[in-house]
Amino acid sequence: MRKTLIMLTGLVAVNMAGWQIAWSQQIDSFTDPDESASVDENQIILAEYQWNGKKNEISLADFKAAIGELSIFQQENYASKAGKTEYLPEFIDKELKVLAAIDKGLNKDEDIVKKAREYKHTLLIERLTLIEVDEKVFPTEEDRRRYYEEHKSEYIEEAAARVTCISVLEKMLAQEALAQIKAGTNISELAKELSEKDKLFGPGSNKTDPGNTGLFTKDESEDWQAFVDAAFEMKVGDITEEILELEMDHETYYLIFRKEEHLPERIADFEEVRDYIEPSVKREKKRQRIIEWVAEVTSTSGLKTYPERIPEAVLDQEEPVTNAENIIIAEFDCDGKQQITLAEMIQDIRELSEYTPQRYKDKARLEEYVTLMAEGRLILCLAKERELEKEPEIQRKTRRYLHTLLSNKLWKVEVEEKVKVTEEGIRANYETRKSEFAEEEQVRLTCITLRDSDRAKEVFESIRSGKEMVEVAKELSDTGELTGPGADPLNPGDTGYLTRDTFPKEQQAFTDAAFAMEVGQTVDDIMTVSFQGRQYYTIFRKEEHNLAHQKTLNDSEVRRIVTADTQTEMRNALTAKLHTQLRNKARLKIYLDRIPEQPDK
Incomplete structure (x- = not known):
């Protein structure tokens, strides 16, 4: 078929x-006639x-x-x-x-x-x-096992590993931890101690089970691939001899880990996937039944299609096809002779969603559509025959x-078509929410933030020697050294617009310096900033300084927002008015106190 x-x-x-x-x-109740409710x-x-x-x-x-x-x-x-x-x-x-x-x-x-x-x-x-179809499909055990054998490759469980891992952000802390482990301290106990001090980050940082990574596969995470590869190469019971350093999201992670478990690749047994494959087996059986059923009804009804009667590029023709309402393109017997005309098919396709008709530009697709349309009409007729x-x-x-x-x-009719927004209404709405469009004072910087003091000094000297700061930022971004403000890899160095409240109070010195500088001015020296107990070294140049100002309706975005809000308010008011009018006309009485306290099951 x-x-x-x-x-x-x-x-x-x-x-x-x-x-x-x-x-x-007449308006019927929504209650299903066959649905019995309690008398109460x-x-x-x-x-x-x-x-x-x-x-x-x-x-x-x-x-x-x-x-x-x-x-x-x-x-x-x-x-x-x-x-x-x-x-x-x-x-x-x-x-x-x-x-x-x-x-x-x-x-x-x-x-x-x-x-x-x-x-x-x-x-x-x-x-x-x-x-x-659905009510005549009953998969057998043989069907399930056959499907399992044909799709075994889909049930391959990848090899997996599990480690106990200590992952910290401080190199000295990692070195101390490794020394303790080599001296005999149990890595699991040490992971618990570090977790209690909020020192664990990354793999194994789960508070409920510190150190335990859970099982992971070889393609678990591209970002942590070096860690994953190292874990899979180890034997169960092995522990890293050296600290593994990984750069990710502008942070350096220091990892020590012991391999606890390794599960080789395997194919899941039939019983393990029985419930999982059941829907797939049913879908397959339904497809087979659909083919059989459609073949049965089309044969019994004598359904015929005449694709040769469909003109080429019929949907592209500006003028209506001559005599299209008399050109029969499909027919079948069901409650008498039923026919589908070319005019009906054209109208059918043109009433589809905006872009769907584009699918039926060529003759082959039109022939396909005629078949679908005829089968649909036939099944509808059969459904009506069964009442x-x-x-x-x-x-x-x-x-x-x-x-x-x-x-x-x-x-x-009563609300949407009556929403007519006036300039006066827009201006009144703007005045009531004017404060929303007040722009705070803002600055924008080119900023380089590094974690290593010596590296920061080296970079600062290159900038003082004439190297363009933006180019330096790009180079540092490519090497993964940039962090903090200006670390966006899509626009290295650019902080975007900052307000006086962008950063927490512990970075207030950085904020104050940025706002106090002149546009075009670069800091005289490297600024050290503390954040969450770590030291960062920052070099920046001020690019823009926008004073606080009030946006007006001349701003297209402001006007768009206010206009939409004005329309919404008017729409809500008209809706409330409509409901009030209908309730008054109906002399409506509502008894909310009669709603039972107990929730539905």
Whole structure:
């Protein structure tokens, strides 16, 4: 069967034009007719209102049924009394908007009717596919074992190692630790001591199990590759004779470690992956069943397609194809002779998402689309023959979707289309939040920060001798020596804009010096800065100094933000007004105190 792997998703995605559906103008409850609620919950009335002379009530059972139609995440949010108290007014507002939409005749809006019809058709196709495919797929033990044997390479467990590691940022501390270990101190005990002093960083720095890296594979981390390679080369029980130094993220790590465990590469046994492969086996069986089923129904119905009747580049033609509504490109027998015309296919494709029609420029893709469209129409017809549209779940989902369309349409008409922002409104909004657009005093530097004092002196001398600081920063960035302000590898040396509050108080001397200097001035000497107990050596030149100033509406970004905020405020005000009007018209009464204290299970 052609393109059957694409077919299943295609059946859901293809728009099914040409079928009619009649929508009731009466608003049904969201409660599933087959869903039985306790008598007590049906008798607990949470809200009551009048609409067009008819009294309506929302019971606890109705409300719980509505919550049950939401996503799992939302159901969890609204399981408690607090959650229900929050959601009940929102739920009622939506119900009232649906009623108001029907009063306005929006349920007859062509776009809404069409979308609701297509959604129902999608549900019918999905339901019949579930019956004929999913519910007829039962993988056997033989299927599972065959799949395992065919995909064994996917279940290879890489070799893994585990070490006890001491990783610190101070070389002298690492040297002391190595000396203690060589003198007989247990590395695990030493790791615990260093962890308690907050001296461990990197591998093995887990507070709950200091020193233990856990199992890791050879490709665990590119950044720590030298450490990983060394660990895999060692034998279990071996300990490093020398300190391993690693540069990463502008820091130097000093590592000492003992290999504790090594697991060789292996293929997982069938029983170990049985649960893991089950979904894959089912998918494979479903694909096979889809091929069989589609072949059955297309053969029984005598489905035929006539791709030779599709003109070349039909979608590119500016003028409509002559007599397209009479050119039959597919037909089948289901509740009588059913035919698909070239005009229907063209309309179908042009109603897809903005970029999808580009896929169907060539003849081969159009032939594929005809097949998908015909198969979809056929399966829809079969679903109707079985009267699946009478199933309560189909009716419930269709009704819910229609209500959402009506509610959204009313909101668009009564709120969104009435949002008209004026210059006066924008200026008023700007004045109320003016302080948000006040820019602090800022400076920008070219800055070189190093961890080694001697290296800093060497660099400083080269700059004083005339070497351009930006070029020096780039060189130091390439060697991984830059750290702190100006260490961005994409723009070495550039600190970006700094305010007086950018850095903590322990770096106040650096901040004060940066703001006190003249633009273009370089520090007279290397500045030593302390941070988290470590010494850093900084050289910098001031590039810019922007005084504090107020951004105005002449700034395009400010205007964009204020305009959007003004629109949001107006939108919120109009929404609140709409809800108030509908509640007043309905004489709404809400009884939040009747919501049970106990949360839903």
